[in-house]
Amino acid sequence: MEYKNPLGVDIDLETGVIPGAKKLVRRLGDLKGYFVDEKAYEELLKENPVVYEVYAIEQEEKDGDLNFATTVLYPGKVGKEFFFTKGHYHSKADRAEIYYGIKGKGGMLLQTPEGKAEWIEMRPGTVVYVPPYWAHRTVNTGDEPFIFLAIYPADAGHDYGSIKEKGFSKLVIEENGEVRVVDNPKWKE
Numbered sequence: 001m002e003y004k005n006p007l008g009v010d011i012d013l014e015t016g017v018i019p020g021a022k023k024l025v026r027r028l029g030d031l032k033g034y035f036v037d038e039k040a041y042e043e044l045l046k047e048n049p050v051v052y053e054v055y056a057i058e059q060e061e062k063d064g065d066l067n068f069a070t071t072v073l074y075p076g077k078v079g080k081e082f083f084f085t086k087g088h089y090h091s092k093a094d095r096a097e098i099y100y101g102i103k104g105k106g107g108m109l110l111q112t113p114e115g116k117a118e119w120i121e122m123r124p125g126t127v128v129y130v131p132p133y134w135a136h137r138t139v140n141t142g143d144e145p146f147i148f149l150a151i152y153p154a155d156a157g158h159d160y161g162s163i164k165e166k167g168f169s170k171l172v173i174e175e176n177g178e179v180r181v182v183d184n185p186k187w188k189e
């Protein structure tokens with residue numbers, strides 16, 4: 001039997017950086033078609049800001065192993081909609097996940113394949129359990145980076161296709177200075 005080596009790393013709780021992790025950067029240009037207000041999207045695209053960064057320590061896609069990653073989701077809006085992550089189902093759709101809030105303010109939109117949506121607010125210390133089969137997207141509703149840790153099966157994978165095409169049935173927007181979760185007028189069942 002060949003054993004893997006255990007690993008301990010310290011997440012920088014101010015920046016979300018995991019030493020030795022693989023870094024992924026998503027700019028606004030990588031999120032074409034994701035936001036409802038296309039005019040506001042094109043306008044902000046001139047600056048093409050970084051929307052989020054992911055620092056991941058990932059293993060081979062094997063049953064039983066675990067990956068973990070921090071996400072640093074920057075504050076901002078496209079029209080009324082707060083900045084968010086793309087959102088995905090897992091390729092192995094029955095794989096669950098745990099999120100843990102580290103810094104800033106936001107939440108998670110979750111959705112079943114039938115379009116039933118849930119919104120869970122997150123702050124430092126919040127644990128969110130993502131059950132099997134639920135798509136998940138995080139949203140920054142604050143004015144500083146929203147940082148969280150995700151722990152997920154190494155063979156979960158990401159299935160972005162359906163969310164890219166159909167979106168979530170709910171939007172998280174700012175209206176009169178308040179955070180509101182409203183129906184998505186462009187949602188297609």
Ligand SMILES: O=C(CO)[C@@H](O)[C@H](O)[C@H](O)COP(=O)(O)O
Pocket residue numbers: 054069071085086087088097136137138150152156158
């Ligand atoms: O859910 C997971 C892994 O299963 C997170 O690590 C996200 O991958 C990350 O927050 C970026 O979001 P996406 O762009 O992948 O939706």
Ligand SMILES: [Fe+2]
Pocket residue numbers: 088090097136152
């Ligand atoms: Fe996930």
